[in-house]
Amino acid sequence: MAAPPAEQVHDHVAVARDVVKSYGSGDGAVTALRGVSATFRRGRFTAIMGPSGSGKSTFLHCMAGLDTVSSGSVLIGGVDITGLSRTRLTKLRRDRLGFVFQAFNLLPLLTAEENIRLTGRLGKRRADQRWFDTVVDALGLRERLGHRPGELSGGQQQRVAVARALLTRPEVLFADEPTGNLDSASGAEVLEFLRTAVDVYGQTVIMVTHDPVAAAHADRVLFLADGMIVHELPHPTIDAVHAAMRRLEG
DSSP states (O other), X not given: OOOOOGGGGGGEEEEEEEEEEEXXXXXXXXXXXXXXXXXXXXXXEEXXXXXXXXXXXXXXXXXXTSSOOSEEEEEETXXXXXXXXXXXXXXXXXXXXXXXXXXXXXXXXXXXXXXXXXXXXXXXXXXXXXXXHHHHHHTTOGGGTTOOGGGSOHHHHHHHHHHHHHHTOXXXXXXXXXXXXXXXXXXXXXXXXXXXXXXXXXXXXXXXXXXXXXHTTSSEEEEEETTEEEXXXXXXXXXXXXXXXXXXXX
């Protein structure tokens, strides 16, 4: 999948151009990504899938600036993050990106509200109270704001993590297996809110998942195999995602 010409980059919030990622050197080198190019439009929900070892999480981490690329480039909001210093990259991630992982990554001694507000406080930014209320109420967390993570269910903890990621109104929300530690009902709640965040609030979501049910919430699915994008599925259904995965794994 070719990257767009430079004059069209402004139409996309995230762009990967010929991204290569290798680990190690010499005979022991492992190439996880082999020249991956992709574009992500604003206000769209993209799922990334592939067999184990396909490079899907590596690709997400490179797009999010959590891992460096061996060659190629990644642009977020028109900024080439592969050329940023560590300090500037850290600031960009804090100010312009949101992250939700399989592990909830909440601080156990802080309340739900304190965890939600944490990223904004680290960036010395006061969150808009109306937006805070909107996110908290949409995620059903109003009655849990005073509880610490150990007093919350797994689904509630992940909803706190989603609220924290969205509070700063990030340009892109990156989600790596966000429902991996949840039961089906809790996972469905998180996925429905991510879908709502895209449809109602114009959020851009890029999510890695192994679950066809989760992928079917997206606007499109990119499939990786052997470190390359090998298929794109628009308007995915559960059956279509299952079929595509069977082809890749077979």
